[in-house]
Amino acid sequence: MIRALIASFASLALAACATIPTAETDSEQPVTVRIVGINDFHGNLLPRKMSSSAGELSPGAGRYDVPVGGAAVLATAVSELRAQNEYSMVVSAGDLISASPLVSSYFLDEPAIGVMNRIGLDFNAVGNHEFDRGWHELLRMQNGGCEVNTMRTPCAVENPFTGAEFQFLSANVVRDDGGELFPGYGIKRFGSGADAVAVAVIGLSLKDVPLLVSPSGLEGLNFGDEADAINALVPKAIADGADAVIVAIHQGFDVDGYYRVGDSCAGNMGPLDSILKRLDPRVDVVISGHTHREYVCDYAQFDPSRHFLVTSAGYGSGMVTDIALTIDPKAGDVVAETAENVLVQSDDPAFRQFTPDPEIAAYVARYQAASKSAEERPAGKLLGEALKGDGIESPLGELIADAQLAATRGEGAQIAFMNDGGVRADLVPAADGTVTFGQIYAVQPFGNVLETFDMTGAQIKTVLEQQYAEPNDPNYLQVSEGFHYTLDLTAQPGSRVSGMTLDGEALDPAKTYRVTISNFLQGGGDRFAEFTKAKDPVIGATDLDAFEAYLDSEGGRAVPAQDRVTIIR
Template sequence: MIHKASAALLALTLAACTATPPVSSSVPAADAAPVTIGIIGLNDFHGNLEPIQRALPVREGVEVQAGGAAHLATAIDTLRARHEHHLVISAGDLISASPLVSSLFLDEPTVGVMNRIGLDFNAVGNHEFDRGWRELVRLSEGGCDKLTLREPCAVEPDYAGADFAFLAANVRTPEAMGRGETLFPGTAMRRFGTGEGAVDVGIIGLTLEGTPGLVTPEGIAGLTFADEAETINAAAADLTAKGAEAVVVAIHQGLAPDDQPDVFGCAAISGPLREILDRLNPGIDVVISGHTHRPYVCDYGTIDAARPMLVTSAAWGGQMLTDITLTIDPAAGRVIAKDARNLVIANDNGAAEEGVLRPAARTDIAAYVARYADAARDAETRPVGRLSGPARKEGIESSLGNLIADSQLAATRGAGAQIAFMNSGGIRADLIPAAGGVLSFGQIYTVQPFGNTLMTKTFTGAQLLALLASQFDDGRDNVLAVSQGFRQVLARDGDSYRFVSATLDGKPIDPAATYRVTMNSFLATGGDGFAIFADGTDVVTGPVDLDATEAYLDGEAMRPLPATDRITVTG
């Protein structure tokens, strides 16, 4: 699932992005009239049609309210108007893991908004596959075939699909699917200008190779996800052979700036995308990335002069855009200059800030979103229970993770459950009660929007201990939330942790004993890299995870907030 920056690092990164001049890379121009292309990049929109409620830190002491599709639309119109030639490109996770106003309607309104905004291309991300590849195809192509638990076309009976192209260069299909080599086209070419001054821009779109570990296996059955760098290199060579003077990659994989002051440049850049970038053949001009939700603009030529590409990401949720400019020499057939900057899309009436746009809401988009918000309101505002305090999702152990694990254990006691686990990536928002501790359905839906069912399985103690050790496989820190009565001990291991021991009701886990364990259906098939979850036996299918949370909140009594005392860290 998605990794999130700490608040401190996000503030530092945004401060750098908005206070630092645009990153540029250029070479001497040829004696020909150049063609300038404006590219507007976004990523990880996640159906955030309405403004995000949490303020966005811009720099120390300065926060803004940001996002909202109506404000985003005006910002894109403003940036697009600066260039005769332009493209709007998304680097994936446009949909899913989205708020109720979009997710309740299978993200059809997000597609509708992006049609109206004029999105040109969306590279598929891992979340595009949350409801399965067939539903993704329906969402793209239109129609009302029911392929999920929810009803399609609930607001727009004539839902017609996307006017923009989904790109999936590394998502391969068997011939039996009848969709060609890839699920969606992998590349596209756009021509700008006329006659001798015409130039061609090639676009490559793809997701991370590790997508199968992040989605339910049944939803991607039959698909394969190819190596990212190999896919890009092959596609770029093909586009160049067809005459592309510039190559732009939109990839749903990202960088993770280290917690150092130089997060705006490249010296502190690390993360999965770094390894991909180092394997790319020269000739890529721009890489629009995502997945890590980190904002950055990196001139990669400062790291490797043979690869002078700009690498960008605009945070998440439509709170930022990347403003990219390419200057192409038609005679030389190459990019002669490029620059990029990240811009915060504020929706408040604050004072002018460098790097912050405050566009007015575009009225047609606002009206379209309001149509869906009205349709969702009855479900969204229905009270479901009360909680004694705010339940947060951040931290190695979170009160919200514990609350969800407890609700899942309570819902599956009848199946013999003794332990329940919850993955942190499946928790999408904090749970903040209103006055009197009241929680609404819309709030808990935003926390758990995936519609997973609960599964209870039998594991040996040895399997359980191996599962807990795997929280830190391959250098990751993917700590599971645990239900009441279960405890685990971790030890610091450099900048990470390692699993030490676990107990249930005060007794050490016995490798030779068996235990009944509950998890959501995503984890039950080995999701989030927890392959051992797929090995359990005596499977009993339980309720939908959201229904379990609602039942646990009880509707009447105040539910106490769980303590965060189930994980002990030593060393």
């Protein structure tokens, strides 16, 4: 059936799109199901400041500079959007947990699960960060309990932890024995008799999760092709009675905005497009994530055979996507779709305001109180701001590399490397230079362990060349003090690195050096395959402990100058 496909990214000041009438008793009339889409929540239980970018999200949209998100405001936004129609559901496209602020991460993201239970989440497609603590811990998130799978103690506030009341989905993840980790899809049914409709959600991760997560936590799992997994389940879901099919996938576009006729959802917009081009045309909506972008894309404008919307609501519940599917129960098909991203905030009257939910606020306050002493504890001093940066050299990344080198000097370490993607927040000290444990935890929330081992000069060059294993998506390594090299961006990948020196002396390709990295990198994370060849590494402290020890120095630590890489452009 040809559907009247409508995609709107209207002014964020508006309450919602025009509501499509719903059926009541007449089976000849369509039924509207309201879907609230979220993605990349990352345990953001508290509001955070967010400003609109220089480019407006849509014509006529106002500028905003307000605290957004937070569990209490999110709960109200979800409730009010769901209330637009009798039938509704909430779907997450992954990274619900991990890489989280201390108030959630310190407690293994148990409160993030608790919040989503209270909000009424129905399905969550597991992202890459769901696997940060290993898949056994992820099963605990689903099933509950107090089994110890990490270096932190579970059930510190709620004992026992009861687990998720919603369903995790992982259509492309298979265990070595052939069994599923989680179901590939779920169905929610509404109404009865001739008026009954059903919406299926197929949920899945990136096939590249093993490149983004420590391999030790993925042992026994296999990650398959995303489009193949989706296409295998669409006919099964339809045979199971689904009138509409939603895909929740933890992959996304690289550009913000609503794409109009003449623009493109393809090309340099990211790997999601290569998946969408292969999808079964019976898919109705794709709720995406991972890239932390905000968009509503009418994909039929670029591929008329595929009539689906592609949405993403950015990061950390600063927005949610308000989706309406109008279904003809007699034909068992979607006849219209709308989608709009809605700002989640309570402060600015120029935009729709959502009053914080007091029950959710009280729940979060329990965890705030429990984490307060750890969060406020002084962890050291810093002589200036250490920022993540967005280039080849990161002041904060190099500071962390220096800390990891200092922590492993006793193991003979001479060089340390820090992956840029593992630096999660800027580090800005107080007026007297003090930084707190909460601040450094926000910088390094993963609890990785340091490993020191031998590498030849030739292997170190290979590692640095692997920063450009994907030329259009480089993964930068921050280097420790005393190490220097030249990076020629005009050269071909594989021939960009030269002039490597350590303490002023040229690195000998045949000589062995002692190198320190995290266990994430040693397992080949961020596409650094050469690190996996390390033999018999010496295991050291956690990255966070090493960083705190380094900052806890008399007089405070200076922020490194960005002079360790000579760049030829």
